[in-house]
Amino acid sequence: VRVADADLADQAAVIAEVRVLAVEPAPGAAGPATDYLVEIEDLIAGYVPGSSIVVRVLGGRTADGFELVVAGAPRFAEGQTVLLFLLPRDDGTFDILHLMLGAFHVLELDGKRVAYRDLSEATEIQRAGAKHPEPERPRDLERFGAWLRDHAGGIERPADYRLEAPAGGL
Numbered sequence: 001v002r003v004a005d006a007d008l009a010d011q012a013a014v015i016a017e018v019r020v021l022a023v024e025p026a027p028g029a030a031g032p033a034t035d036y037l038v039e040i041e042d043l044i045a046g047y048v049p050g051s052s053i054v055v056r057v058l059g060g061r062t063a064d065g066f067e068l069v070v071a072g073a074p075r076f077a078e079g080q081t082v083l084l085f086l087l088p089r090d091d092g093t094f095d096i097l098h099l100m101l102g103a104f105h106v107l108e109l110d111g112k113r114v115a116y117r118d119l120s121e122a123t124e125i126q127r128a129g130a131k132h133p134e135p136e137r138p139r140d141l142e143r144f145g146a147w148l149r150d151h152a153g154g155i156e157r158p159a160d161y162r163l164e165a166p167a168g169g170l
Contacts, residue, residue: 114140
């Protein structure tokens with residue numbers, strides 16, 4: 001069930017543009033999980049206790065070789081830049097809010113930095129009678145970040161950051 005950007009922003013404890021430094025199996029996790037050590041490049045909202053944090057995502061390989069693949073769980077590569085909506089965990093790591101809905105991949109497209117969600121492994125469920133967010137579209141990262149900062153500061157304004165998806169897709 002998709003979540004409107006304003007609701008996603010309101011529910012996140014931290015919103016940050018980060019660069020992935022390392023990808024490792026989560027040590028001591030209750031089940032297979034992957035830890036992403038990320039460096040904060042732009043802290044848009046919230047607080048983190050340093051310039052790097054660990055983001056834990058369900059799924060991955062344990063030390064004894066057991067692997068769990070969670071359809072839709074975001075996966076990132078070292079060096080990749082992503083925009084994340086996060087919640088702190090009791091163990092000091094962070095969870096991505098609403099699994100894949102709180103993870104935006106960043107790429108450069110026609111000279112613009114674009115944020116998009118990879119929903120290729122997801123099937124949208126719509127609740128009867130519920131108001132649905134706008135159709136999923138990529139976002140201009142600079143304008144999206146400015147809108148998120150304004151929203152966090154209590155300034156309500158129209159969402160002026162959505163782009164048309166390229167004809168060939170992302």
